[in-house]
Amino acid sequence: MSDEPLYLKQNVQVEPLIDRWYAWSHLLPPATAARNLTERHLKIMDSYITTPQVHASAVKNPKMLGGPFVDYGGKRVDEIKALRDRTKAERSHLLELSKALQDLDTCLRAKAKGYSLQPLYAEVPEILKGYVELVYDLNNHPSFRLIESLFYRSKYYDRSAQSLMLSLTTRDDRPFVLSTPRLENENLVDLRIPFDSPAVDRLFQAKSSPMRFGEMKEMLGLNGNGSANKLLRSFLTEEPPQPYQPYTGSGVRWRYFGHACILIETGGVSMMFDPVLSYTYESDISRYTYGDIPDVIDYVMITHNHQDHVLFETLLQIRNKIKCLIVPRSSSGALQDPSLELLLKNAGFNNVVGMDEMEEFKDRGVSITGLPFIGEHSDLNIGTKLAYLVKAGPHSLLFAADSCNIEPKLYEHLHREVGDVDAIFLGMECDGAPLSWLYGPLLTQRLERSMDESRRLSGSNFEQARSIVDQFRCKQAYVYAMGQEPWLNYIMSIKYTGDSRPIVESNRLIEYCQQRGIGAERLFGEKEILLQ
Numbered sequence: 091m092s093d094e095p096l097y098l099k100q101n102v103q104v105e106p107l108i109d110r111w112y113a114w115s116h117l118l119p120p121a122t123a124a125r126n127l128t129e130r131h132l133k134i135m136d137s138y139i140t141t142p143q144v145h146a147s148a149v150k151n152p153k154m155l156g157g158p159f160v161d162y163g164g165k166r167v168d169e170i171k172a173l174r175d176r177t178k179a180e181r182s183h184l185l186e187l188s189k190a191l192q193d194l195d196t197c198l199r200a201k202a203k204g205y206s207l208q209p210l211y212a213e214v215p216e217i218l219k220g221y222v223e224l225v226y227d228l229n230n231h232p233s234f235r236l237i238e239s240l241f242y243r244s245k246y247y248d249r250s251a252q253s254l255m256l257s258l259t260t261r262d263d264r265p266f267v268l269s270t271p272r273l274e275n276e277n278l279v280d281l282r283i284p285f286d287s288p289a290v291d292r293l294f295q296a297k298s299s300p301m302r303f304g305e306m307k308e309m310l311g312l313n314g315n316g317s318a319n320k321l322l323r324s325f326l327t328e329e330p331p332q333p334y335q336p337y338t339g340s341g342v343r344w345r346y347f348g349h350a351c352i353l354i355e356t357g358g359v360s361m362m363f364d365p366v367l368s369y370t371y372e373s374d375i376s377r378y379t380y381g382d383i384p385d386v387i388d389y390v391m392i393t394h395n396h397q398d399h400v401l402f403e404t405l406l407q408i409r410n411k412i413k414c415l416i417v418p419r420s421s422s423g424a425l426q427d428p429s430l431e432l433l434l435k436n437a438g439f440n441n442v443v444g445m446d447e448m449e450e451f452k453d454r455g456v457s458i459t460g461l462p463f464i465g466e467h468s469d470l471n472i473g474t475k476l477a478y479l480v481k482a483g484p485h486s487l488l489f490a491a492d493s494c495n496i497e498p499k500l501y502e503h504l505h506r507e508v509g510d511v512d513a514i515f516l517g518m519e520c521d522g523a524p525l526s527w528l529y530g531p532l533l534t535q536r537l538e539r540s541m542d543e544s545r546r547l548s549g550s551n552f553e554q555a556r557s558i559v560d561q562f563r564c565k566q567a568y569v570y571a572m573g574q575e576p577w578l579n580y581i582m583s584i585k586y587t588g589d590s591r592p593i594v595e596s597n598r599l600i601e602y603c604q605q606r607g608i609g610a611e612r613l614f615g616e617k618e619i620l621l622q
Protein backbone atom coordinates (compact mmCIF):
# COMPACT_ATOMS: atom_id res chain seq x y z
CA MET A 91 0.00 0.00 0.00
CA SER A 92 1.39 3.42 -0.92
CA ASP A 93 2.17 5.78 1.91
CA GLU A 94 1.80 9.19 0.30
CA PRO A 95 1.77 12.30 2.51
CA LEU A 96 -1.82 13.08 3.50
CA TYR A 97 -3.73 16.00 4.98
CA LEU A 98 -6.12 15.89 7.88
CA LYS A 99 -9.53 16.77 6.44
CA GLN A 100 -10.82 20.26 7.25
CA ASN A 101 -13.93 18.88 8.93
CA VAL A 102 -12.15 16.63 11.42
CA GLN A 103 -13.60 17.66 14.77
CA VAL A 104 -11.59 17.27 17.93
CA GLU A 105 -13.10 17.12 21.37
CA PRO A 106 -10.55 17.47 24.15
CA LEU A 107 -11.78 15.34 27.04
CA ILE A 108 -10.93 14.77 30.66
CA ASP A 109 -12.33 11.51 31.98
CA ARG A 110 -14.79 11.57 29.06
CA TRP A 111 -16.08 15.08 29.93
CA TYR A 112 -15.51 18.00 27.61
CA ALA A 113 -12.35 19.76 28.77
CA TRP A 114 -13.50 23.28 29.53
CA SER A 115 -11.16 25.46 31.51
CA HIS A 116 -12.34 24.60 35.05
CA LEU A 117 -11.62 20.93 34.44
CA LEU A 118 -7.87 21.46 34.29
CA PRO A 119 -6.95 23.23 37.54
CA PRO A 120 -7.03 20.44 40.14
CA ALA A 121 -9.20 22.23 42.71
CA THR A 122 -11.93 23.42 40.34
CA ALA A 123 -11.78 20.04 38.58
CA ALA A 124 -12.34 18.19 41.84
CA ARG A 125 -15.34 20.36 42.73
CA ASN A 126 -16.86 19.96 39.26
CA LEU A 127 -16.35 16.23 39.43
CA THR A 128 -18.31 15.78 42.65
CA GLU A 129 -20.79 18.61 42.35
CA ARG A 130 -21.54 18.53 38.63
CA HIS A 131 -20.47 15.34 36.85
CA LEU A 132 -21.29 12.73 39.49
CA LYS A 133 -24.58 14.44 40.32
CA ILE A 134 -25.61 14.60 36.66
CA MET A 135 -24.62 10.97 36.08
CA ASP A 136 -26.39 9.75 39.26
CA SER A 137 -29.52 11.57 38.23
CA TYR A 138 -29.42 10.16 34.68
CA ILE A 139 -28.94 6.62 35.95
CA THR A 140 -32.04 6.97 38.17
CA THR A 141 -34.32 8.94 35.82
CA PRO A 142 -33.04 8.84 32.23
CA GLN A 143 -36.44 9.74 30.81
CA VAL A 144 -36.59 12.96 32.83
CA HIS A 145 -33.32 13.98 31.15
CA ALA A 146 -34.59 12.94 27.73
CA SER A 147 -37.62 15.24 28.01
CA ALA A 148 -35.72 18.11 29.66
CA VAL A 149 -33.22 18.19 26.78
CA LYS A 150 -36.13 18.69 24.37
CA ASN A 151 -37.54 21.57 26.39
CA PRO A 152 -36.12 24.91 25.17
CA LYS A 153 -36.64 26.41 28.65
CA MET A 154 -34.19 23.85 30.06
CA LEU A 155 -31.39 24.65 27.59
CA GLY A 156 -28.01 24.44 29.26
CA GLY A 157 -29.48 22.62 32.26
CA PRO A 158 -27.86 19.61 33.97
CA PHE A 159 -29.32 17.01 31.63
CA VAL A 160 -27.61 14.23 29.72
CA ASP A 161 -28.38 14.32 26.01
CA TYR A 162 -28.58 10.62 25.11
CA GLY A 163 -32.35 10.34 24.66
CA GLY A 164 -32.73 8.28 27.84
CA LYS A 165 -30.44 5.59 26.39
CA ARG A 166 -26.92 4.31 27.14
CA VAL A 167 -27.63 4.23 30.87
CA ASP A 168 -25.32 1.25 31.41
CA GLU A 169 -22.43 3.10 29.82
CA ILE A 170 -23.05 6.16 31.98
CA LYS A 171 -23.20 3.91 35.02
CA ALA A 172 -19.90 2.28 34.02
CA LEU A 173 -18.35 5.74 33.54
CA ARG A 174 -19.59 6.86 36.95
CA ASP A 175 -18.25 3.74 38.67
CA ARG A 176 -14.92 3.91 36.87
CA THR A 177 -14.56 7.62 37.69
CA LYS A 178 -15.28 7.01 41.37
CA ALA A 179 -12.73 4.23 41.49
CA GLU A 180 -9.98 5.88 39.49
CA ARG A 181 -10.39 9.43 40.74
CA SER A 182 -10.95 8.74 44.41
CA HIS A 183 -8.16 11.21 45.24
CA LEU A 184 -10.10 13.99 43.46
CA LEU A 185 -13.22 13.06 45.39
CA GLU A 186 -11.17 13.41 48.55
CA LEU A 187 -9.78 16.75 47.38
CA SER A 188 -13.26 18.09 46.77
CA LYS A 189 -14.35 17.02 50.25
CA ALA A 190 -11.20 18.50 51.78
CA LEU A 191 -11.97 21.88 50.18
CA GLN A 192 -15.48 21.68 51.57
CA ASP A 193 -14.21 20.71 55.04
CA LEU A 194 -11.70 23.55 55.04
CA ASP A 195 -14.43 26.04 54.19
CA THR A 196 -16.64 24.65 56.96
CA CYS A 197 -13.79 24.81 59.45
CA LEU A 198 -12.96 28.42 58.56
CA ARG A 199 -16.60 29.47 58.80
CA ALA A 200 -16.90 27.91 62.25
CA LYS A 201 -13.54 28.78 63.77
CA ALA A 202 -11.91 31.75 62.08
CA LYS A 203 -13.35 34.68 63.99
CA GLY A 204 -10.80 37.41 63.42
CA TYR A 205 -8.07 35.99 65.66
CA SER A 206 -4.80 34.59 64.34
CA LEU A 207 -5.28 31.81 61.83
CA GLN A 208 -2.08 30.10 62.83
CA PRO A 209 -3.67 27.54 65.20
CA LEU A 210 -6.07 26.51 62.43
CA TYR A 211 -3.27 25.11 60.23
CA ALA A 212 -3.43 22.01 62.43
CA GLU A 213 -7.03 21.57 61.35
CA VAL A 214 -6.46 21.94 57.61
CA PRO A 215 -7.40 18.59 56.03
CA GLU A 216 -4.24 16.50 55.70
CA ILE A 217 -4.24 16.37 51.89
CA LEU A 218 -4.46 20.18 51.65
CA LYS A 219 -1.61 20.86 54.05
CA GLY A 220 1.16 22.74 52.26
CA TYR A 221 -1.13 23.58 49.35
CA VAL A 222 -3.08 26.39 51.02
CA GLU A 223 -2.45 29.57 52.93
CA LEU A 224 -5.20 30.72 55.27
CA VAL A 225 -6.14 34.37 54.96
CA TYR A 226 -8.62 37.02 56.05
CA ASP A 227 -9.86 39.94 54.02
CA LEU A 228 -9.73 43.29 55.82
CA ASN A 229 -13.15 42.64 57.33
CA ASN A 230 -12.05 39.40 58.97
CA HIS A 231 -13.79 37.18 56.45
CA PRO A 232 -11.69 34.03 56.33
CA SER A 233 -10.69 32.26 53.16
CA PHE A 234 -7.75 30.37 51.70
CA ARG A 235 -5.27 30.87 48.91
CA LEU A 236 -4.43 27.84 46.81
CA ILE A 237 -0.78 27.43 45.84
CA GLU A 238 -1.82 26.53 42.34
CA SER A 239 1.58 25.98 40.77
CA LEU A 240 2.31 23.23 43.29
CA PHE A 241 -1.08 21.64 42.73
CA TYR A 242 -0.24 21.16 39.06
CA ARG A 243 2.81 19.18 40.16
CA SER A 244 0.82 16.91 42.45
CA LYS A 245 -1.10 13.69 41.75
CA TYR A 246 -4.23 15.86 41.50
CA TYR A 247 -3.18 17.03 38.04
CA ASP A 248 -3.23 13.79 36.12
CA ARG A 249 -2.46 14.12 32.42
CA SER A 250 -3.46 10.52 31.84
CA ALA A 251 -7.11 11.56 32.25
CA GLN A 252 -6.78 13.70 29.10
CA SER A 253 -7.71 12.48 25.66
CA LEU A 254 -8.75 13.74 22.25
CA MET A 255 -11.75 12.41 20.43
CA LEU A 256 -11.70 12.81 16.67
CA SER A 257 -14.66 12.53 14.34
CA LEU A 258 -15.86 13.92 11.05
CA THR A 259 -18.45 16.64 11.32
CA THR A 260 -20.77 18.01 8.68
CA ARG A 261 -23.22 20.04 10.73
CA ASP A 262 -23.60 22.55 13.53
CA ASP A 263 -25.75 20.46 15.81
CA ARG A 264 -23.89 19.11 18.86
CA PRO A 265 -25.04 18.24 22.40
CA PHE A 266 -24.37 20.79 25.14
CA VAL A 267 -20.98 19.74 26.46
CA LEU A 268 -21.15 20.86 30.09
CA SER A 269 -23.89 18.34 30.86
CA THR A 270 -23.24 15.33 28.63
CA PRO A 271 -20.15 13.14 28.88
CA ARG A 272 -18.82 11.85 25.58
CA LEU A 273 -19.21 8.13 25.15
CA GLU A 274 -17.35 6.16 22.55
CA ASN A 275 -18.90 4.97 19.32
CA GLU A 276 -17.74 3.42 16.08
CA ASN A 277 -17.40 6.81 14.34
CA LEU A 278 -14.97 8.27 16.85
CA VAL A 279 -11.23 7.85 17.16
CA ASP A 280 -10.17 8.10 20.75
CA LEU A 281 -6.59 9.27 21.19
CA ARG A 282 -5.20 8.75 24.66
CA ILE A 283 -2.67 11.53 24.42
CA PRO A 284 -2.32 14.40 26.90
CA PHE A 285 -2.89 17.97 25.76
CA ASP A 286 0.77 18.94 26.14
CA SER A 287 2.01 16.24 23.78
CA PRO A 288 3.92 17.50 20.72
CA ALA A 289 1.87 14.93 18.77
CA VAL A 290 -1.15 17.23 19.22
CA ASP A 291 0.64 20.01 17.32
CA ARG A 292 1.92 17.80 14.54
CA LEU A 293 -1.48 16.16 14.12
CA PHE A 294 -3.30 19.46 13.60
CA GLN A 295 -0.51 20.86 11.49
CA ALA A 296 -1.50 18.07 9.13
CA LYS A 297 -4.52 20.18 8.17
CA SER A 298 -2.07 22.25 6.13
CA SER A 299 1.20 20.32 6.14
CA PRO A 300 0.79 16.66 5.08
CA MET A 301 2.26 13.62 6.77
CA ARG A 302 2.49 9.94 5.98
CA PHE A 303 -0.17 7.73 7.50
CA GLY A 304 2.42 5.32 8.86
CA GLU A 305 4.19 8.16 10.60
CA MET A 306 0.94 9.50 12.01
CA LYS A 307 -0.12 6.09 13.38
CA GLU A 308 3.19 5.66 15.07
CA MET A 309 3.10 9.17 16.50
CA LEU A 310 -0.38 8.57 17.92
CA GLY A 311 0.43 5.13 19.23
CA LEU A 312 -2.13 3.49 16.92
CA ASN A 313 -0.25 0.48 15.72
CA GLY A 314 -1.65 -2.53 13.94
CA ASN A 315 -4.60 -2.52 11.58
CA GLY A 316 -7.51 -2.15 13.96
CA SER A 317 -10.78 -0.36 13.22
CA ALA A 318 -9.45 2.87 14.79
CA ASN A 319 -6.73 2.90 12.15
CA LYS A 320 -9.20 2.43 9.32
CA LEU A 321 -11.32 5.21 10.70
CA LEU A 322 -8.34 7.51 11.12
CA ARG A 323 -7.33 6.81 7.54
CA SER A 324 -10.80 7.95 6.44
CA PHE A 325 -10.11 11.30 8.15
CA LEU A 326 -7.20 11.94 5.79
CA THR A 327 -7.13 13.19 2.24
CA GLU A 328 -4.67 13.73 -0.57
CA GLU A 329 -6.32 17.03 -1.38
CA PRO A 330 -4.39 20.03 -0.05
CA PRO A 331 -6.39 22.88 1.49
CA GLN A 332 -6.75 26.25 -0.19
CA PRO A 333 -3.67 28.28 0.74
CA TYR A 334 -4.34 31.19 3.07
CA GLN A 335 -4.12 34.67 1.56
CA PRO A 336 -2.73 37.01 4.18
CA TYR A 337 -3.66 40.68 4.13
CA THR A 338 -0.83 42.66 2.57
CA GLY A 339 -2.48 46.08 2.27
CA SER A 340 -1.27 49.16 4.07
CA GLY A 341 -4.30 49.45 6.35
CA VAL A 342 -6.03 47.06 8.70
CA ARG A 343 -8.24 44.09 7.87
CA TRP A 344 -10.43 42.51 10.51
CA ARG A 345 -12.62 39.48 10.14
CA TYR A 346 -15.34 38.24 12.43
CA PHE A 347 -15.36 34.44 12.86
CA GLY A 348 -18.36 34.24 15.19
CA HIS A 349 -18.97 35.02 18.88
CA ALA A 350 -15.97 36.99 20.24
CA CYS A 351 -13.49 35.58 17.73
CA ILE A 352 -11.91 38.26 15.55
CA LEU A 353 -8.78 38.16 13.44
CA ILE A 354 -6.91 41.39 12.75
CA GLU A 355 -4.11 41.71 10.23
CA THR A 356 -2.08 44.85 9.77
CA GLY A 357 1.49 45.66 8.73
CA GLY A 358 2.50 42.01 8.85
CA VAL A 359 1.14 41.53 12.38
CA SER A 360 -1.75 39.13 12.98
CA MET A 361 -3.87 39.05 16.12
CA MET A 362 -6.78 36.87 17.09
CA PHE A 363 -9.19 37.37 19.98
CA ASP A 364 -10.94 34.58 21.89
CA PRO A 365 -10.50 31.89 19.23
CA VAL A 366 -13.62 29.76 18.69
CA LEU A 367 -13.60 28.37 15.17
CA SER A 368 -16.12 26.50 13.10
CA TYR A 369 -15.00 23.52 11.05
CA THR A 370 -15.26 23.69 7.29
CA TYR A 371 -18.39 22.08 5.83
CA GLU A 372 -21.36 22.98 3.66
CA SER A 373 -23.86 25.21 5.44
CA ASP A 374 -26.49 27.85 4.76
CA ILE A 375 -24.68 30.22 7.08
CA SER A 376 -21.56 31.61 5.49
CA ARG A 377 -18.61 31.78 7.85
CA TYR A 378 -14.86 31.88 8.20
CA THR A 379 -13.46 28.61 9.48
CA TYR A 380 -10.24 26.82 10.39
CA GLY A 381 -9.32 27.14 6.74
CA ASP A 382 -9.26 30.93 6.99
CA ILE A 383 -6.51 31.53 9.49
CA PRO A 384 -2.88 32.42 8.81
CA ASP A 385 -0.08 29.87 9.16
CA VAL A 386 1.33 32.01 11.94
CA ILE A 387 -0.72 34.10 14.36
CA ASP A 388 1.54 36.55 16.15
CA TYR A 389 -0.75 37.23 19.09
CA VAL A 390 -3.78 35.43 20.42
CA MET A 391 -5.58 37.35 23.16
CA ILE A 392 -7.97 35.80 25.68
CA THR A 393 -10.39 38.17 27.42
CA HIS A 394 -11.64 36.02 30.30
CA ASN A 395 -12.01 32.55 31.65
CA HIS A 396 -15.49 31.57 30.47
CA GLN A 397 -15.95 28.46 28.36
CA ASP A 398 -17.04 30.43 25.29
CA HIS A 399 -13.84 32.51 25.36
CA VAL A 400 -11.23 29.90 26.37
CA LEU A 401 -12.02 27.02 24.05
CA PHE A 402 -9.46 24.23 24.18
CA GLU A 403 -10.99 22.59 21.15
CA THR A 404 -9.83 25.52 19.04
CA LEU A 405 -6.76 26.51 21.04
CA LEU A 406 -5.17 23.05 20.84
CA GLN A 407 -5.68 22.92 17.10
CA ILE A 408 -4.08 26.30 16.49
CA ARG A 409 -1.36 26.01 19.15
CA ASN A 410 1.16 25.19 16.43
CA LYS A 411 0.45 28.57 14.78
CA ILE A 412 0.46 30.81 17.87
CA LYS A 413 3.62 32.77 18.53
CA CYS A 414 2.40 34.48 21.69
CA LEU A 415 -0.71 33.83 23.78
CA ILE A 416 -1.70 36.85 25.87
CA VAL A 417 -3.98 36.26 28.85
CA PRO A 418 -5.19 38.39 31.76
CA ARG A 419 -2.71 37.93 34.58
CA SER A 420 -4.02 36.75 37.90
CA SER A 421 -2.55 34.59 40.59
CA SER A 422 -4.97 35.20 43.42
CA GLY A 423 -5.14 31.53 44.30
CA ALA A 424 -8.88 31.93 44.81
CA LEU A 425 -10.83 28.79 43.97
CA GLN A 426 -13.13 30.71 41.62
CA ASP A 427 -10.23 32.41 39.82
CA PRO A 428 -7.75 29.84 38.57
CA SER A 429 -4.72 31.32 36.83
CA LEU A 430 -5.09 31.15 33.05
CA GLU A 431 -1.35 31.44 32.67
CA LEU A 432 -0.72 28.33 34.75
CA LEU A 433 -3.62 26.47 33.25
CA LEU A 434 -2.47 27.02 29.68
CA LYS A 435 1.20 26.42 30.43
CA ASN A 436 0.31 23.09 32.01
CA ALA A 437 -1.76 22.22 28.97
CA GLY A 438 1.31 22.58 26.76
CA PHE A 439 1.23 26.23 25.66
CA ASN A 440 4.82 27.38 25.95
CA ASN A 441 4.39 30.96 24.94
CA VAL A 442 1.84 32.34 27.41
CA VAL A 443 2.25 35.92 28.59
CA GLY A 444 0.17 37.43 31.37
CA MET A 445 -0.97 41.02 30.93
CA ASP A 446 -2.14 43.47 33.58
CA GLU A 447 -4.70 46.24 33.49
CA MET A 448 -3.26 49.33 31.76
CA GLU A 449 -0.21 47.40 30.59
CA GLU A 450 0.81 48.17 27.02
CA PHE A 451 2.66 46.05 24.55
CA LYS A 452 4.08 47.22 21.20
CA ASP A 453 5.19 45.41 18.06
CA ARG A 454 5.81 46.76 14.55
CA GLY A 455 3.53 49.77 14.74
CA VAL A 456 0.77 47.98 16.66
CA SER A 457 0.00 48.52 20.32
CA ILE A 458 -2.13 46.30 22.52
CA THR A 459 -3.25 47.64 25.89
CA GLY A 460 -5.02 45.62 28.56
CA LEU A 461 -7.97 47.55 30.01
CA PRO A 462 -10.07 46.75 33.08
CA PHE A 463 -13.08 44.49 32.44
CA ILE A 464 -15.68 44.77 35.16
CA GLY A 465 -18.80 42.77 35.95
CA GLU A 466 -20.26 39.65 34.30
CA HIS A 467 -18.81 37.34 36.97
CA SER A 468 -21.66 37.28 39.51
CA ASP A 469 -19.79 39.71 41.81
CA LEU A 470 -17.16 37.08 42.54
CA ASN A 471 -13.65 38.34 43.06
CA ILE A 472 -12.17 37.25 39.75
CA GLY A 473 -9.18 39.09 38.34
CA THR A 474 -8.67 36.98 35.23
CA LYS A 475 -10.37 39.31 32.80
CA LEU A 476 -9.23 42.03 30.44
CA ALA A 477 -10.59 44.13 27.63
CA TYR A 478 -8.01 44.95 24.93
CA LEU A 479 -7.42 48.16 23.05
CA VAL A 480 -5.61 47.68 19.75
CA LYS A 481 -4.06 50.66 18.01
CA ALA A 482 -2.73 50.23 14.49
CA GLY A 483 -1.72 53.38 12.62
CA PRO A 484 -4.59 55.85 12.97
CA HIS A 485 -7.08 53.11 13.90
CA SER A 486 -8.19 52.11 17.37
CA LEU A 487 -10.38 49.15 18.21
CA LEU A 488 -11.61 48.19 21.67
CA PHE A 489 -12.51 44.56 22.38
CA ALA A 490 -14.54 44.72 25.55
CA ALA A 491 -15.93 41.14 25.42
CA ASP A 492 -18.63 40.65 28.08
CA SER A 493 -17.70 43.77 30.10
CA CYS A 494 -20.72 45.00 31.99
CA ASN A 495 -20.71 48.72 32.53
CA ILE A 496 -21.87 48.63 36.14
CA GLU A 497 -19.74 51.71 36.89
CA PRO A 498 -19.61 54.31 34.10
CA LYS A 499 -16.95 56.26 36.00
CA LEU A 500 -14.48 53.55 35.01
CA TYR A 501 -14.89 54.47 31.37
CA GLU A 502 -14.47 58.16 32.18
CA HIS A 503 -11.10 57.31 33.71
CA LEU A 504 -10.18 55.08 30.79
CA HIS A 505 -11.15 57.72 28.26
CA ARG A 506 -8.88 60.20 30.01
CA GLU A 507 -6.03 57.68 29.60
CA VAL A 508 -6.59 56.34 26.10
CA GLY A 509 -8.71 58.97 24.35
CA ASP A 510 -11.38 58.36 21.74
CA VAL A 511 -11.77 54.93 20.21
CA ASP A 512 -12.87 54.36 16.61
CA ALA A 513 -14.63 51.05 17.04
CA ILE A 514 -15.90 49.17 20.03
CA PHE A 515 -16.82 45.49 20.14
CA LEU A 516 -19.11 44.77 23.07
CA GLY A 517 -21.08 41.74 24.25
CA MET A 518 -24.67 42.45 25.35
CA GLU A 519 -25.77 39.12 26.74
CA CYS A 520 -27.62 41.08 29.43
CA ASP A 521 -29.74 38.15 30.63
CA GLY A 522 -26.82 36.04 31.76
CA ALA A 523 -27.11 32.80 33.72
CA PRO A 524 -27.21 32.92 37.53
CA LEU A 525 -24.02 32.42 39.52
CA SER A 526 -24.67 28.74 40.23
CA TRP A 527 -24.84 27.80 36.55
CA LEU A 528 -21.09 28.14 36.17
CA TYR A 529 -19.70 28.55 39.68
CA GLY A 530 -22.20 26.44 41.64
CA PRO A 531 -19.86 23.45 42.05
CA LEU A 532 -17.31 25.68 43.77
CA LEU A 533 -19.73 26.78 46.50
CA THR A 534 -19.55 24.78 49.68
CA GLN A 535 -22.74 26.07 51.20
CA ARG A 536 -26.15 26.59 49.71
CA LEU A 537 -26.77 29.95 48.12
CA GLU A 538 -30.29 31.22 48.60
CA ARG A 539 -32.17 31.07 45.34
CA SER A 540 -33.02 34.76 45.40
CA MET A 541 -29.36 35.65 45.88
CA ASP A 542 -28.35 33.30 43.08
CA GLU A 543 -30.93 34.83 40.76
CA SER A 544 -29.70 38.33 41.57
CA ARG A 545 -26.05 37.55 40.80
CA ARG A 546 -25.78 36.87 37.13
CA LEU A 547 -23.24 36.44 34.37
CA SER A 548 -24.69 39.40 32.52
CA GLY A 549 -23.05 41.68 29.97
CA SER A 550 -24.10 45.27 29.31
CA ASN A 551 -27.68 46.31 28.63
CA PHE A 552 -28.65 49.21 26.35
CA GLU A 553 -28.00 52.01 28.87
CA GLN A 554 -24.68 50.53 29.94
CA ALA A 555 -23.51 49.96 26.37
CA ARG A 556 -24.71 53.40 25.24
CA SER A 557 -22.70 55.07 27.95
CA ILE A 558 -19.49 53.32 26.78
CA VAL A 559 -20.14 54.27 23.14
CA ASP A 560 -20.75 57.90 24.18
CA GLN A 561 -17.77 58.01 26.48
CA PHE A 562 -15.28 56.87 23.83
CA ARG A 563 -17.04 58.84 21.07
CA CYS A 564 -16.95 55.73 18.88
CA LYS A 565 -17.50 55.89 15.15
CA GLN A 566 -18.53 52.25 14.99
CA ALA A 567 -20.18 49.99 17.54
CA TYR A 568 -20.34 46.25 17.05
CA VAL A 569 -22.36 44.00 19.28
CA TYR A 570 -20.66 40.61 19.38
CA ALA A 571 -20.14 37.60 21.69
CA MET A 572 -23.88 36.93 21.68
CA GLY A 573 -23.62 33.15 21.26
CA GLN A 574 -25.96 33.28 18.29
CA GLU A 575 -23.93 31.27 15.81
CA PRO A 576 -25.45 27.80 15.69
CA TRP A 577 -22.04 26.13 15.54
CA LEU A 578 -21.44 27.33 19.10
CA ASN A 579 -24.55 25.87 20.67
CA TYR A 580 -22.54 23.07 22.22
CA ILE A 581 -20.84 25.55 24.54
CA MET A 582 -23.47 28.30 24.71
CA SER A 583 -26.92 26.72 24.86
CA ILE A 584 -28.55 29.99 23.81
CA LYS A 585 -31.53 30.37 21.53
CA TYR A 586 -32.83 33.91 21.27
CA THR A 587 -36.12 35.09 19.86
CA GLY A 588 -36.89 38.65 18.76
CA ASP A 589 -38.30 39.27 22.25
CA SER A 590 -35.23 38.12 24.16
CA ARG A 591 -33.84 40.99 26.20
CA PRO A 592 -30.29 40.80 24.75
CA ILE A 593 -31.79 41.18 21.27
CA VAL A 594 -34.18 43.98 22.28
CA GLU A 595 -31.46 45.87 24.16
CA SER A 596 -28.86 45.48 21.42
CA ASN A 597 -31.43 46.57 18.80
CA ARG A 598 -31.92 49.72 20.88
CA LEU A 599 -28.17 50.37 20.88
CA ILE A 600 -27.96 49.89 17.12
CA GLU A 601 -30.85 52.26 16.56
CA TYR A 602 -29.39 54.81 18.99
CA CYS A 603 -26.04 54.72 17.17
CA GLN A 604 -27.54 54.89 13.71
CA GLN A 605 -29.56 57.97 14.65
CA ARG A 606 -26.29 59.66 15.55
CA GLY A 607 -24.37 58.64 12.46
CA ILE A 608 -22.42 55.93 14.29
CA GLY A 609 -22.08 52.74 12.27
CA ALA A 610 -23.58 49.91 14.30
CA GLU A 611 -24.57 46.31 13.89
CA ARG A 612 -24.91 43.03 15.73
CA LEU A 613 -22.33 40.73 14.19
CA PHE A 614 -23.48 37.31 13.11
CA GLY A 615 -21.81 34.60 11.05
CA GLU A 616 -19.05 36.45 9.23
CA LYS A 617 -17.91 39.96 8.50
CA GLU A 618 -14.88 41.54 6.89
CA ILE A 619 -13.87 45.18 7.23
CA LEU A 620 -10.93 46.93 5.60
CA LEU A 621 -9.66 50.11 7.23
CA GLN A 622 -7.43 52.26 5.07
Ligand SMILES: [Fe+2]
Pocket residue numbers: 394396466492547
Ligand atom coordinates in the same frame (compact mmCIF):
# COMPACT_ATOMS: atom_id res chain seq x y z
FE1 LIG B 1 -18.33 35.79 29.88
Ligand SMILES: [Fe+2]
Pocket residue numbers: 396398399492517571
Ligand atom coordinates in the same frame (compact mmCIF):
# COMPACT_ATOMS: atom_id res chain seq x y z
FE1 LIG C 1 -19.26 35.32 26.67
